[in-house]
Structures are given as C-alpha cells and as structure tokens.
Amino acid sequence: MTSIIDPSTIGKPQNTARRRHVRTLTGYTPDTDEKGKEKWPRGDEKVWKDGLRGVDKDVPDITRSVVHHVQTSLARQAYNLDEAGAYQAAALSVRDNLLVNWNETQLHFNSKPTKRAYYLSLEFLMGRTLDNALLNLGLKNKYADGITKLGFSLEDLLEQERDAALGNGGLGRLAACYLDSSASQELPVWGYGLRYQYGIFQQLIGPDGSQLEAPDPWLQHDNPWELPRSDVTYDIRFYGHSERVDGMKAVWSGGQEVLAVAYDVMIPGYATKNTNNLRLWESKPKRGFDLNSFNAGDYERAVESSNSAAAITSVLYPNDHTTFGKELRLKQQYFWTAASLADILRRFKNLDKPISEFPEYVSIQLNDTHPTLAIPELMRILLDEEDVPWDAAWDIVTRTFFFTNHTVLPKWPVPLMQHLLPRHMQIIFDIVTVEKKFPGDREKLARMSLIEEGFPQNVRMANLACIGSRKVNGVAELHSDLLRATIMKDFVDFFGISKFFNVTNGITPRRWLDQCNPLLSQLIADTLKLPKATFLKDLTRLEGLLKFEDDPNFQKKWAAVKQSNKERLAHYVQVTTGHIINTKAMFDVQIKRLHEYKRQTLNILGVIHRYLALKAMTPEERKKVNPKVVFFAGKAAPGYYIAKLTIRLIVNAARIINEDPETKDILSLFFLPDYSVSLAEILIPASDISQHISTAGTEASGTSNMKFCLNGGLLLGTVDGANIEIAEEVGEQNVFFFGHLTPAVEDLRYQHMYHPVPIEQKCPGLAKVINEVSAGRFGDAGVYEPLLNTIRQNDYYLLTEDFDSYIQALKLVDEAYQDRTEWIKKSIRTTAKMGKFSSDRAIQDYAQECWNIESNKLP
Numbered sequence: 001m002t003s004i005i006d007p008s009t010i011g012k013p014q015n016t017a018r019r020r021h022v023r024t025l026t027g028y029t030p031d032t033d034e035k036g037k038e039k040w041p042r043g044d045e046k047v048w049k050d051g052l053r054g055v056d057k058d059v060p061d062i063t064r065s066v067v068h069h070v071q072t073s074l075a076r077q078a079y080n081l082d083e084a085g086a087y088q089a090a091a092l093s094v095r096d097n098l099l100v101n102w103n104e105t106q107l108h109f110n111s112k113p114t115k116r117a118y119y120l121s122l123e124f125l126m127g128r129t130l131d132n133a134l135l136n137l138g139l140k141n142k143y144a145d146g147i148t149k150l151g152f153s154l155e156d157l158l159e160q161e162r163d164a165a166l167g168n169g170g171l172g173r174l175a176a177c178y179l180d181s182s183a184s185q186e187l188p189v190w191g192y193g194l195r196y197q198y199g200i201f202q203q204l205i206g207p208d209g210s211q212l213e214a215p216d217p218w219l220q221h222d223n224p225w226e227l228p229r230s231d232v233t234y235d236i237r238f239y240g241h242s243e244r245v246d247g248m249k250a251v252w253s254g255g256q257e258v259l260a261v262a263y264d265v266m267i268p269g270y271a272t273k274n275t276n277n278l279r280l281w282e283s284k285p286k287r288g289f290d291l292n293s294f295n296a297g298d299y300e301r302a303v304e305s306s307n308s309a310a311a312i313t314s315v316l317y318p319n320d321h322t323t324f325g326k327e328l329r330l331k332q333q334y335f336w337t338a339a340s341l342a343d344i345l346r347r348f349k350n351l352d353k354p355i356s357e358f359p360e361y362v363s364i365q366l367n368d369t370h371p372t373l374a375i376p377e378l379m380r381i382l383l384d385e386e387d388v389p390w391d392a393a394w395d396i397v398t399r400t401f402f403f404t405n406h407t408v409l410p411k412w413p414v415p416l417m418q419h420l421l422p423r424h425m426q427i428i429f430d431i432v433t434v435e436k437k438f439p440g441d442r443e444k445l446a447r448m449s450l451i452e453e454g455f456p457q458n459v460r461m462a463n464l465a466c467i468g469s470r471k472v473n474g475v476a477e478l479h480s481d482l483l484r485a486t487i488m489k490d491f492v493d494f495f496g497i498s499k500f501f502n503v504t505n506g507i508t509p510r511r512w513l514d515q516c517n518p519l520l521s522q523l524i525a526d527t528l529k530l531p532k533a534t535f536l537k538d539l540t541r542l543e544g545l546l547k548f549e550d551d552p553n554f555q556k557k558w559a560a561v562k563q564s565n566k567e568r569l570a571h572y573v574q575v576t577t578g579h580i581i582n583t584k585a586m587f588d589v590q591i592k593r594l595h596e597y598k599r600q601t602l603n604i605l606g607v608i609h610r611y612l613a614l615k616a617m618t619p620e621e622r623k624k625v626n627p628k629v630v631f632f633a634g635k636a637a638p639g640y641y642i643a644k645l646t647i648r649l650i651v652n653a654a655r656i657i658n659e660d661p662e663t664k665d666i667l668s669l670f671f672l673p674d675y676s677v678s679l680a681e682i683l684i685p686a687s688d689i690s691q692h693i694s695t696a697g698t699e700a701s702g703t704s705n706m707k708f709c710l711n712g713g714l715l716l717g718t719v720d721g722a723n724i725e726i727a728e729e730v731g732e733q734n735v736f737f738f739g740h741l742t743p744a745v746e747d748l749r750y751q752h753m754y755h756p757v758p759i760e761q762k763c764p765g766l767a768k769v770i771n772e773v774s775a776g777r778f779g780d781a782g783v784y785e786p787l788l789n790t791i792r793q794n795d796y797y798l799l800t801e802d803f804d805s806y807i808q809a810l811k812l813v814d815e816a817y818q819d820r821t822e823w824i825k826k827s828i829r830t831t832a833k834m835g836k837f838s839s840d841r842a843i844q845d846y847a848q849e850c851w852n853i854e855s856n857k858l859p
C-alpha cells in the first residue's frame, strides 16, 4: 500500500512512472526537396474505411510538424527535449489537424440556418485528450511511427498528459461521452461549462490510511487543447436592485459586474471531419483594479474585487450533499448560465429571425438542476431586453428547455437568491403567481410550488426545471419510473405522462472499448472481419460475436486479451505501489465515488468476512481456494466523514490482509488512490467481476457498470439503475444479482426506524465482522465506531438486510469462476449484447425526442 505522501507527486500527471529524460530528437532530417504548403493529415479516410494500418506516406509530415512546434511554439531546441516537451509538441501538431476540421465545421453549420442543441453541464469529466484525438482522427498509427522516428514512444508521451478532471464522477463523464457521440454522429451540439482553475481535488492517502486532499492544478502547464477567445466576453451582473417599470418588465442595475471569457475545446467526432465545440467560461474582474481605492492607498481593497471575480471559476465543488446554500456555488451557477445564454442568443440573432422562432433554432438540455437558473434568465432577457410580453416569453422558454433529472433535489434560500439575483427572484415569484391558476387541491399546490414554505423560504430548483421545460427525463428505466411515481407525480397528473420519459445513459465505445482496450477491439475486428469503425459506430454489431462463443480458438484468444489487461494493471500497481500481484487470481473491482448509498462499506466488510473465513480454514482447505484480488478506487467529498472512514478501513484492512503469510496468496486487496478517467481506463479492461451494489432505488443509472460489461467483465450487483437493463440484454443467467428490491426498501427502513432489531439477531455474520473491526483487528480500535454505528443503529442503506445474500452471491461468483470455459462464454455474451448502452443511442434518443436536430456531415 502506498501510504507516504510524496509532495513531489502533487500536481504531476497521474498514473505515470515518473522520470525525466532530456534527449535529442533523432531520425528527423528535414526533407529539403519537399516544397510548398505543409499538408496536415486531417484524418485518415483509408483507416476508417478499410481498417488498414496507415500507410506511412504522411509520416514525414508528422515529424516535420512536431519538430516545427518544438522549435517555434515551445521555442526549444531539438537536442534538449524531455518527454513533457515532446508531448506538448505532439499535442500541438495534432491540434493543428483538429483546428482545420473545427473551423470548417463551424463554417458549415453557419452557412445556413441550422437548429442546434446545447448541453449545459456544470461538469465535463474529459480525461486525457491526445489519445482520443488520434483515435478519432484515425492517425494513431501514423503518429506512433512519427514519434518513434523522433526517438520517443507515443505511449510514453500519452502518459505525460494530465486528465482534465472538471467533474466529480458519473454526471460529468456522461456529459463527456455525450459530446463524443454528438460529434461522431455529425449533430450540431455544443457543450457549455466552466473552466475551473482547479478540477476535482487530487486524492492522497495519509500515513494513518485516511484520504487527504490536494489541489489539482491542471492548468499549471500550458493546455494545448483549449483556445482562449479573448474576443468572446460577456458582462455578468450580481446583486444590485431590480425596479419594475411596467407590468412584468423591470430594470436590474447596480451591484457587481464581472466578465465571462470564453475558452473553446475542440471535440472531434470519430471517423468524421465534424468537430464540435465545448465552450468553457472563465470569470475575470471587469475593470481590473478599482483605481479610486488604489489611489487612496487601499491596495488590499483594490485587489479584493478582482479576487472575488476570479474566485467564481476557481474551483470545482466536490459534490457534497451537506453544503447546500453556499453563496459562491449559486454565483457559479448563475455566471455560467447567464454567459451561455447570452452567447446562444447572440448566435441566434445572427440568423435574423424573429425572437418568437427561438425554439425553432435552439434546444437547451439541462444536465440536472445545476443550470436551472437559465429558465428565469431567459425570461429576464425576453421580458426586459427583448420586450416580449409575459405569456409569449413563457411560451418560448417552455419550448426551449429540456431537463434531465439525476439525483438530489436542491433548493436555495429565498433571501440568498433575493440578495444575489433580485430580478430572478422577482421572476420566480411572478411564475408562482401565474402558477396559482393551476387547478387542484391546496396540498397538491403546496407540493408543486416553486417556493417551499418555512423560515427561510426556499426555491425548489427541480420544480422550476420541471415546469420550465418542454420535457423531463430520468436516466434509466427504473429511475424514470420512480420519478413519475414519486417526486414528479403531481406534475405527471397536471402535465400528462408524455412530458416525462426515459433516456437510459450510455458510454462512448471509442474511449471505453477501442482506446482503453485496443487488444479486445482488434480481436473483435479480426473475428467479425469488420473494420473497427463499423462496430465502434454501430455497437449493436457486437452481437456478431455470439456466433463464436463456442469456438475454443476464439475463447482462447478472448481469455488471452483479458490476461494481458490484467498484466498491464499488475504492472501499474507494481510501479506505483511496489506490490506484486498474482495475475492468475480473479480480479474483483469496485471503482466509483465513495458514498454510503454505493455501499463500498458492504464490499470491504465482505472482504473481511472472506479473510476471517480463510483464517478459520486448515492449510489443506486453503490450498483449494481460488485466489482473488480486490481493487477499490474512488474519492470521498472532503467533508463526508463517514465515506472517508470507509476509505481508511479499506486501506488499513489491506495492510493487514496483504501481509498475512497464511492468506496473502489467495486474498489481497488494494485501494488505488486518486481515481480518474485514466485510472478507470487501466482498471476496467482488467476486471473479471465488478461490483455495483447500491441499495435498491438509490443509483439513478450508473455508467461504469456499462464500461465493465463492454470490456467483458461480469457484473455483481443489486437490482438497481441500469444493472436491470444490462441483465435484460445479456440475460439474467450472466449477471450475479442479490439483495432486496426497490419496493421493499421503504418498508425495511420504516421497520429499522420503529422496530429495530439488534444486529446480532438480524445478521450474525455481519455482526461478527463488525465486532472484529470494532475490536481493532484492523488497527485503530475505536476509530471506526461512527461508521459501524451507521449500520448498528439506523442502517439506512440496509447492509444488515442485504449482507447474507451478498455473501451468497460472492460464493456463486467463486463457483462460476471455477468453470473457466463457461465463464469466458458469459464474458463474450456480455460484451456482445452491450449495443444498447452506446452513448450514440442515448444521443439519438435526445436528438429525436427532445432536440429535433439532424445530422449534417461535412462534405
């Protein structure tokens, strides 16, 4: 276990064996005969169409462009270059290719009035870009050749890139997959988000096993993937006062103004020249220094206002359900939605159409409630700036927005909103007045109201998003059903069921198959005798693999790919922690944000249960046990005490278990720090089984379950979220399900509350494990009590209810793994049936059900 914090690792690229070699570019001799303009390879039609290894006629162009960037953009010399420099130059060279495509795409879509969709997300968890750009352009082999000719290896350079970690987890990664799918299907979709100075914190493990947080200075080195747009700026107002002028119109003035500056990130489609845009906003002080206070000698006050403006986009908030009501968070949300809407409106105005046609050219998807302020903001623009009457304005708004609900139901205190956004609070109250016309009983009205009564009153953002949008969706069948039956029920009665629908989440097969698992992708292409582009663009083509599930030769190759990926992971673990892993063991993986509802606690207590069972065996019995390695990764919100205790328990249990000579060959356990997209790309292809074990009804969808299955990993899970739909596709006999079902959960919680049964009676197996932990068997007697008490007392997440069936399911997994041929067949079937979970399908659902936009391929 790594436990020592090495400060030199802070801010370094993750997942990298760290070294720094300075060397000379080799193999490059400028081709003096070649004249004329430089030809940028702009994506390789041949590779996309035929799946052939690229011919290397472009390689001299590639080495030339890389060297050009070394000498000009980086102003460095070819005999003094380290891998970081070579990465920068290679990235800039690839960026040149993207830029040409990106410009042409914008030109193409601007050439005639086109309806566009905008995806507003507070998080975009992009991961690394270089590998993905090369893959989508079809230039990977050529760049690999070119970089080799220059004396470096492309693989090493890829490792130099720091993840763009502008997200917490699933919601942000979903947004990133959706951008990839939109561009790949030639749909005119832009993303809008924030350019945080610091992404999600870097996770370190302290000497006592607890999580420590360090800032993520991802912009410390130049970011070659963004284009600053100092010409695209908007003034954003906060505070001040709003005065009604006539009727529903008002003038909002005074307060503080800050500047929103655009940064563009190019989003290349796969096997197409279409390249979309992700626009991220940075906040800046509007006028730099306040010269009056500066002259008066009050330097601190002068810089204060500029600091407070810059602070708006300085950090991504780790989502921490306990810290609602932070003023800066609300400021972020308004800053981002106001800048995005101003930008969207400006683009619409270039079309020279009447404002009433706005929804004919613009659809805006709200990714969860974070961008809900866009609704009153568009009302404000229409009423106060465009002179649109109230009813017409509300009609435009409710035809423009679409709302995706994910999880929580946040609310903002009315006094805070009133202070920060006085005009928007007025508009919300005006909507409430109009809302009173809704028929129905008073209790229902109170539940549906935008305002929750109390001291203080609160604005319910989900209700606002619901009534202000054309359609509302959940992210998996079960989740959408629950929405319609519970929190949105009154709205379903009022608006009708057709406003509420489901779009099951998806993942992009480019990153989550071809990029993270090139061996598997190649095996599939060879077996189906198809170019990769065929199934990477139409994932349902994987069904063709079913024909081969009984072919022993194919099974052997399938197993060999899994083995290589396990060895790749083992190598990573050895380099980063020094531990040597038995790659013949079953690899069991749970990687996701740390949260009580995701029940990593159930997993670690299950591991301890296994350990105690192994200890109780005779040496002969132990010899018959199949070895197993368990991997955990995930960050806990810094203020989430219970989740952080779970990490500490995992790390300390690992220290004991991995050192026990009696068992260490058959059970080991790793907590890999600093979970990220890049780490997921190493872990997922190596997994035999992965765990998705949320309390039924709590995981809206989950998307890592889809990633594992696409890579031939089997699933151990509860009947929750998208697990259900995965089982529908691959067949229940290929999934390991356990635990109570959603309808039982509410009753069980009620019983725990009002008729508690001591844990020794309820679940003796779990009680034994808890007692061992409590007694200090894994160090730190007493430290884990608050965590253990959540189970002993309320047990809100129902560990005592599901533990026995969980242990039973683990046993079934062990037994199934004994029959390796049958296991491989399950694995093949699982991959083969993952077509539904491509984000291409999800984006088509949105494009057709909501946005009404069409594909438009660059000529």
Ligand SMILES: *Cc1c(COP(=O)(O)O)cnc(C)c1O
Pocket: 125, 168, 169, 170, 171, 173, 591, 592, 593, 675, 676, 677, 680, 701, 702, 703, 704, 705, 707
């Ligand atoms: C896919 C992904 C997630 C979402 O994982 P779940 O298990 O569905 O919660 C979170 N973080 C990263 C880095 C991911 O790639």
